[in-house]
Amino acid sequence: MRSTYGVVLPGMDLENLPGKLIVIEGTDGVGRSTQIGLLKPWLEQQGRAVVDTGMTRSKLAGKGIKQAKQGHTLGRVTLSLFYATDFADRLENEIVPALRAGFVVLTDRYIYSLIARAVVRGIEPAWIRNVYSFALVPDAVFYLRIGVEDLIPRVVFSTGFDYWESGMDLHPSEDMYDSFHKYQTALLAQFENLVEEYQFRVIDAGQDIPAVFEELRKGISGVLADHDQAPGPTAPEVPIEKTAPGGSPRVENKAAGS
Amino acid sequence: MEGIDGSGKSTQLTLLHQWLRAEGYGTVFSEWNSSPLVRDITRRGKKKKMLTPASFCLIHATDFADRMEHNILPLLKAGAVVLCDRYIYTAFARDVARGMDPAWVRELYAFAVKPTLAFYFRVPLDVAMKRLMNGRSGFKFYEAGMDLGLSGDPVESFELFQGQILKEYEKMVNEFELTVVDATLPIEEQQSRMRQLVKAKLAQAKRLRVAP
Secondary structure (H helix, E strand, C coil): CCCCCCCCCCCCCCCCCCCCCEEEECCCCCCCHHHHHHHHHHHHHCCCCCEEEHHHHHCCCCCHHHHHCCCCCCCCCHHHHEEEEEEHHHHHHHHHHHHHHEEEEEECCHHHHHHHHHCCCCCCCHHHHHHHHHCECCCCEEEEEHHHHHHHHHHHHHCCCCCCCCCCCCCCCCCCHHHHHHHHHHHHHHHHHHHCCCEEEEEECCCHHHHHHHHHHHHHHHHHHHCCEEEEEEEECCCCCCCCCCCCCCCCCCCCCC | EEECCCCCHHHHHHHHHHHHHHHHEEEEECCCCCCCCCHHHHHHHHHHCCCCCHHHHHHHHHHHHHHHHHHHHHHCCCEEEEECCCCCHHHHHHHCCCCHHHHHHHHHCCCCCCCCCCEECCCHHHHHHHHHHHHHCCCCCCCCCCHHCCCCHHHHHHHHHHHHHHHHHHHHHHHHCCCEEEECCCHHHHHHHHHHHHCCHHHCCCCCCCCC
């Protein structure tokens, strides 16, 4: 039987969810969607039915979040809860039905990005973990790890700096580059805090696309072959390197009262 | 102001508002489920019956957070008296009646400011139903708790759902030290008691030199 990180939502039957829930995590611009674009046809070639999903794609709240973010006027608690609404809608209406039907659910980000982003914005870590404690524990979380220095050229040469991905809401007086550097450094440190807690399997995303793809394929093949094992993340196969940005950032002004 | 539909809390709120204004206090009204940010989503979600207990709960929490961050907190900082028609206790009552975990929902709203005073208008279900049936033609889907499948008849479903909510309110009286108002008393009596209690708490509120 599957488990959640705490509470179980009303009406959610955790039995008979034979599909696999595979999470690709990593910061903005690290290449998650490129890899998912490769993984989906690869899985389908093996006869696996795949559903891919990602943040702000819920029917209920996806559009609303995008519109609200354009205005740049969202409070930090509000933004976190808006994302949680989107996530709950996708979990109940997309992820769970697909798992029930035996699909492989490939999700571009999961609760971990949402937790990391919220904590960087000063939200209390325990509070945001409780919010997402209704989430299903996935079969595996692949974390694409990158250092901020390697990340910057990728972002600049692909999409350019985005307001939110640069944390401009946190450093409005900075230019986009400085803000991006600061924000992503803080965000990556938050991700590092989650690696052990949520048993991420770490993949060095500094490698080229085919190399990352190969590691993902290997990892996912292992998860899919594991029929007998109860769902739930297992110990990381790839050793965790200690090259990631150290230190943990603290945004002092708290939005969430305790 | 908390209580089930038909408890008369809106009537009392209006009277309290008038009085506070006349006394020269900067007084602002904040209504449940009124943030412009998520209004359209909530409306669409309800209309299309897309909301589950979880998304119903979270969309209302988002609405409340927006009002807290952009409206209630700044107003309190400015020294205003903020009158809330429903507060977090409404969420606790409704969401738990819909099957959400009580401790989880309480923690979800941990960012809410603890109110200076929280009035709970206690009324028996049949009295509230009688009041409501006088002025209303029907109940909406979620309002009647039709999503819970308690009954196919909206009025019956509403009554059953309100009964559940009433039970949840009663559990909260001690937990959150709600000030209970006997909502079966004459309107003036309830109001005069409320005014006394509110007056005792107004020392820090800003009073305008000229009443508006």
